[in-house]
Amino acid sequence: MLGRLITLVRRGDRPSAILLPGAGGGLNPYLRLASHLGARYNVHAVRAAGLVPDEEPERTIAEMADSARNAVAEAGIEPELVFGWSLGGTIGWELCQRLTGEPDLVLVDSSPLPRLSTVEGDAQLREFIVGMLGPRPDPATAERVRTTFDAQVAALADYRGTGTYAGRVLMLMCLDDDFRDRDAAADRWRELAPDLVAGTLAASHYEVFDPDHLPELTAQLDAFLGVRA
Helix, strand or coil: CCCCEEEEECCCCCCEEEEECCCCCCCHHHHHHHHHHCCCCEEEEECCCCCCCCCCCCCCHHHHHHHHHHHHHHCCCCCCEEEEECHHHHHHHHHHHHCCCCCEEEEECCCCCCCCCCHHHHHHHHHHHHHCCCCCCCHHHHHHHHHHHHHHHHHHHCCCCCCCCCCCEEEEEECCCCCCCHHHHHHHHHHHCCCEEEEEECCCCCCCCCCCCHHHHHHHHHHHHCCCC
């Protein structure tokens, strides 16, 4: 069975960055970002459970964070950077609660509050994510993505972030209308993370990693990490 930790960039003995995917678990949106971060870090991603045959999805955010921590620990990695977009940011927050060393944490359009949704809206989003598999996806693969997505959004509906994190946090929020209660989410992150830098992205939630918008993300990320041009 495919392991949970996927190495995207590795070049010798360098600091490590961990990427946590959004709902549906696909890593394709992160590939350009991984290339950028690969100039400085060895880059790994923790794939979602449920995407390979005979594997069940996890049902709570705590389970997802525990699995991410275990995958990182088994690989002997102590990350200096944890990056999460959407669901990945929520898991990233919980992962950092479980790690020593207080890695830098980047939250992109993510929330520590229970997710609000409708049946119709979730159905549209589910098929949008399945559509990312291509025009004629393998039916079994598509069904695993649907099942994993359903488990993930149910977990988000039951989640509320607690505790505080003393490490450095960069919170970037999009400016579109795809994310309900975004302002409340941002306010709550500020309460939970005393060392937080806040910013915005002109991209919509699902355009963050597109070639036209990625430079805005990487510029703010580089500034936060102290990377000089």
